[in-house]
Amino acid sequence: MKKDVPWVMRTYSGHSTAQASNELYRLNLRKGQTGLSVAFDLPTQTGYDSDHPLARGEVGKVGVPVCHIGDMEMLFAGIPLGQTNTSMTINATAAWLLALYIATAERQGVDPKVLQGTTQNDILKEYLSRGTYIFPPEPSLRLISDTITYTVAHVPKWNPVNVCSYHLQEAGATPVQEIAYALCSAIAILDTVRTSGRLSAGEFAEAVGRISFFVNSGIRFIEEICKLRAFGQLWDELTRDRYGVTDPKLRRFRYGVQVNSLGLTEAQPENNIPRIVLEALGVTLSKNARCRAMQLPAWNEALGLPRPWDQQWSLRIQQILAYETDILEYDDIFDGSRVIEEKTDEIKRAAWAEVERVMELGGVIAALDYIKERLVASHTERVRRINSGEQVVVGVNKFTETAPSPLYTGDSSVILKVDEAAERDQIARLHAFRAARNQAEVTVALAALRDAAVSGANIMPASIRCAHAGVTTGEWSQTLREVFGEFRAPTGIGGVAVARGAEGPIAAQLEALRARVRRIADTLGRPLKVLIGKPGLDGHSNGAEQIAVWCRDAGMEVVYEGIRLTPEQIVTSARDEGVHLIGLSILSGSHLRLVPAILAGLKGEGLDHIPVVVGGIIPEDDAEQLRHAGVARVYTPKDFEMVRILSDMVDVAEAAAAHL
């Protein structure tokens, strides 16, 4: 038997500036990485230039800023795009970044026909969990459809859409929900393409064959193997029965993977390495359900941004699996296993039933509220199980005794610090670029883009023209915002309750907390009212949603407005709503910019008596700075006991009220 080819090995990376990221990519390729995975910063993902007010503090934080073709050229300088396999995690602005990539290739003298790679381009999971959406569902699906019909004809080796179940699991989805909602997203996308009428039957089958998936792999790796086998079988059946694709090759379930970050812990972070290894096994052991590409998180992700060495350790896991072990040498080792088959069937049946439920509701867009509520409910259940000890997390709720760690002593020396000067450099380069370009060409290109958006013509040719003309990410997005409008996704927390089904110690603790919250209303004169806010562009709303749900179930009145709020909006809400406490959640690393802005705003409104607590991935040095600036408490992933956090928040509110 011929040895199987290894999957494409990548590391999700990018930070500070295009130049800094380019150096990192070239280093990663020298270390044996076989593909690139570009992380863009939040302004780029949400369609703002680096000098936009909403971008303040976010530039270069969770990825690389790309404002124009100059940045894109710098990002891939010295990297021949004709021989590179590039994955770009980009969604609302995917058509634009793909246009910049194609234009950059053209400038390198590379024919777009040979380009290989992937644009994530899956807006539905952005509404449900990741948060970097811009436009309403209908025009968003149209943009996705445009990229598919364009690449099938002009960039045939490109994967235009990577339908993501990854972020659904990060948001708490069970394996069944992960498969079901991803399939529903794929259906919404393919239905849109089919209805567009741009492709012949043959071309449409090709387009189906170009759809790939981006999945998650958790620590229950046997179940994950079964999940992926079920996923592949369902995709094969769906593409055959719903879309009439006859060529089995075009029905093949092709997926890339990033293993689970949700389960990585801040406590005893070295335990994350075995977790990552086992999760990687889940997507490589079964030949029939093996991933095409893999990226692994780093052991210290729950502490902050990983350094190049941390990412290297994760790349080495992949290389050891592929080159030292014998997993690539066998046919599928699970074929014929009754146990695996039964579990696979069970997942398959349940997933398909959930697909049918969503289709009955009118499809994934009509069912957004329903799906979001199901995800928040699943995550709430997960948090409850960890809190009650039913779900063991080693080093967190069991076996917490530890010898002193030589790897991590609690300071911030083990994470990457983004150079604060990077934002200034980036903005300076943006201004120079704008000054040097031919303004007349920009105006004409943007007018053509608007025409295409309005008329329904494919957005890609106009976008590629914009890329060459020197249009910026903010200008491209703003033009489409004006035509398509903007969207606000459901928060999903309305129908979810912790109390439902909660028994034992958690229920008792919650009841005690409720009694206390009721008593405090007498001291305050009215029920305890809190504002849970998500400032900045970060869309990871798990934490904020959980805190909001638990606060409500503890008897508080909770104002929650969803993601992407400016400091000024948060201050305005706190003022108008008369809240007793403000809780902020930030996971993008921009806490040192956003939190002080909110504190200053509160002071300006005469509201500095309202205490502020902050939760997020916040290194201890930063936490100290925040407390010094006036923040009452800082909570990080190691604070996993919800009742304790809530009780602490009540302490803070009570102490503040006593000072009035």
Added chain:
Amino acid sequence: MTARRYPLEISSLLRFERQAIAAAVNLLEDRRPEYQEQARTLLDNLAPLPALAHVVGITGPPGVGKSSLISRLIALALQTGKRLGVVAVDPSSKVSGGALLGDRGRMHVPPRAPIFVRSFAARDRLGGLSREAFSAVFLLRHLCDVVLVETVGVGQSETDIAHVADTVVLVVQPFSGDLLQFIKAGVMEVPDILVVNKADDAALARKAVAEVTAALSLERQSWARPVLAVSATTNLHIDALDAAIAAHYHDLRTANVLDARRAKQMTEWAVSEVRYELGRVGLAALGGSAGVQALWTHQPGAWGALRRLAAVLSRVEYRVAGEM
């Protein structure tokens, strides 16, 4: 704890200083006796001032898009430079007593525009208006040009909104089966304007409008109640809704029914507060509904007097308890 005086001046409120408005609403919500007294004084000081705002109630079942609709109406009103107040009510959990106040997140509220948005938990009033929300609307009526009040309609609580609103808008969505529920509950008598939201599909919208119109024909009213098909998502026919709301207000004023409606609302509110503070016996002692109406129309400082009466009564109760 001594009563800390809220930094409250009527002039700040009338200048639409939102810090002051927020403080006034906090005060009206405060159940501690010493603050209740300040709150009643505030109401007495406001009483002689004109209440110029058009109060528009927006009600309907959960998920029909009331907040998104309000967001569109906010944008229109702000364009014309109006001062806006918004009171949004969400249900409270029966189990925990807590509430998620999420309507604000679906409204676009520019921080620097003249708009004040306050969310309330319905507390013990199902989807309707709590005491606190009631008094907030009565406060904002003196300070704004338009006050929008959003309540969750669950079949009965729609009637709450008629106690504060000049114009009641009932929002439904196509083929939700809610209408039958409303007709049964007698709710269809309440709204002045009916809106079918999410009416992007013209054919479906026409059918839904016909269904609502048929339901309306079962009732009789002087004002020919319009039924409008709109879409908050795509901004379809929102201007028509805005015009219908304005037309109803105009009609109320030219037909000279606005003052009577408001006088009735005022009496209802005062009666319910008297009952809250003094109970059934206290209400009877004041001459029942007619007596309360006379007092609140002709006697300045009625709110303060009520509070003082309640304070006296609470001491009496204490003494009685001591004798037993």
